[in-house]
Amino acid sequence: SGMTSTLLLDGDVLVAGGITGxxxxxxxxxxDPTTHNFIPISDMNEGxxxxxxxxxxxxxxxxxxxxxxxxxxxxxxxxDPANNSFTPxxxxxxxxxxxxxxxxxxxxxLLDGTVLxxxxxxxxxxxxxxxxxxxxxxxxxxxxxxxxxxxxxxxxATLLPGGQVLVAAG
Numbered sequence: 001s002g003m004t005s006t007l008l009l010d011g012d013v014l015v016a017g018g019i020t021g022x023x024x025x026x027x028x029x030x031x032d033p034t035t036h037n038f039i040p041i042s043d044m045n046e047g048x049x050x051x052x053x054x055x056x057x058x059x060x061x062x063x064x065x066x067x068x069x070x071x072x073x074x075x076x077x078x079x080d081p082a083n084n085s086f087t088p089x090x091x092x093x094x095x096x097x098x099x100x101x102x103x104x105x106x107x108x109x110l111l112d113g114t115v116l117x118x119x120x121x122x123x124x125x126x127x128x129x130x131x132x133x134x135x136x137x138x139x140x141x142x143x144x145x146x147x148x149x150x151x152x153x154x155x156x157a158t159l160l161p162g163g164q165v166l167v168a169a170g
Contacts, residue, residue: 001018001019001020001049002017002018002019002049002050002051003015003016003017003018003025003049004016004017004051004053004063005031005053006053006054006055006061007055008030008055008059008061008081009055009059009081010081011033011034012030012032012033012081013030013033014028014029014061014079014081015028015029015030015031015038016028016044016048016051016053016063016079017044017048017049017051017066018049019049023047024047024048024049024067024068025048025049026043026044026045026047026048027043027044028041028043028044028079028086029041030081030084041084041085042084042085043086044063044079044086045075045077045086045087045088046068046073046075047069048063048065048066048067048068048073049066049067049068049103050066050067050104051064051065051066051067051073051103052064052065052066052105052106052107052117053079053107054108054115056078056109056113056115056135057109057113057135058135059081059082060078060079060080060135061081062078062107062133062135063077063078063079063086064076064098064105064107064117064133065098065101065102065103065120066103067103072101072102072103072121072122072123073098073101073103074096074097074098074099074100074101074102075088075089076088076089076097076098076133076140077089089133089138089139089140090138090139092139098117098131098140099129099131099140099142100120100122100127100129101122102119102120102121102122102127102153103120103121104119104120104121104153104154105117105118105119105120105127106118106119106120106155106156106157106167107133107157108157108158108159108165110132110159110165111159111163113135113136114132114133114135115132115135116130116131116132116157116165117130117131117132117133118130118148118152118157118165118167119148119151119152119153119155119167119170120152120153121153125151126150126151126152126153126170127151127152127153128147128148128149128150128151128152129142129145129148130142130145130146130147130148131145132145148167150170152167152169152170153170154170155167155168155169155170156168156169156170
């Protein structure tokens with residue numbers, strides 16, 4: 001449980017991470033829906049469950065946050081289907097990738113190709129914070145973003161036709 005499934009541009013599905021029993025998984029597989037076969041690929045850099053996975057305009061996949069062995073993660077990595085490999089998103093000048101370690105957040109690809117990460121659960125409870133992933137600079141930005149009115153985890157986030165994001169429940 002706790003894994004992600006992401007439809008890739010070629011119609012295959014990336015299945016990544018999760019947890020079995022008390023063991024967090026680093027493993028990933030590609031499902032070929034025409035043959036119904038799972039093909040093991042290289043492992044992620046970190047075991048993750050309750051993370052998010054978002055298809056980017058480039059066809060790559062952003063995999064962010066989650067938890068491993070009951071520790072919340074503030075890291076992210078990029079899956080490249082061209083070579084079935086994972087590359088960590090580098091730390092910024094403050095030695096951080098994400099501003100907050102979290103799990104059970106949502107990621108929404110915006111009209112401009114950036115990804116809005118909202119909420120999630122942390123050591124201090126549900127987060128009201130948001131961050132933006134910019135695939136051009138391969139960094140997360142939080143400056144200038146307002147907080148949500150309420151902390152949320154296990155919520156939904158839906159991109160509306162005008163470019164706004166509806167965040168609900170949780």
